[in-house]
Amino acid sequence: MAKTFTEKVYEVTRKIPKGSTLTYKEVARKAGNPKAVRAVGTILSKNFNPEIPCHRVIRSDGKMGGYNRGGIDVKMKILKSEQNG
DNA sequence: TAGTTGACCGGAA
DNA sequence: ATTCCGGCCAACT
Numbered sequence: 001m002a003k004t005f006t007e008k009v010y011e012v013t014r015k016i017p018k019g020s021t022l023t024y025k026e027v028a029r030k031a032g033n034p035k036a037v038r039a040v041g042t043i044l045s046k047n048f049n050p051e052i053p054c055h056r057v058i059r060s061d062g063k064m065g066g067y068n069r070g071g072i073d074v075k076m077k078i079l080k081s082e083q084n085g
Numbered sequence: 086t087a088g089t090t091g092a093c094c095g096g097a098a
Numbered sequence: 099a100t101t102c103c104g105g106c107c108a109a110c111t
Binding site: 004005006028033035036037038039040041042043045046 | 107108
């Protein structure tokens with residue numbers, strides 16, 4: 001199979017259940033490179049695919065990194081909307 | 086091909 | 099708690 005790290009990152013991010021959030025480190029870990037957290041940020045930042053809930057990926061501090069589809073403000077609102085209702 | 090950049094992480098001051 | 103530094107990886111120039 002030998003899927004590229006980028007492909008795995010997209011799949012993992014796409015498989016994140018609603019109402020749940022994963023850290024960049026977790027995504028990188030599931031993708032196969034727990035040390036490529038920087039790359040995950042770079043990859044997701046270039047990702048403009050609505051099928052990928054990149055807003056469910058946050059920093060290990062519990063804070064957020066960024067969002068290419070609206071901004072931190074929208075990202076926060078989406079997470080709250082999915083968690084609470 | 087080499088160098089720089091970035092939605093990061095962990096440790097130290 | 100905040101700020102600064104080194105390390106790692108993929109994408110971009």
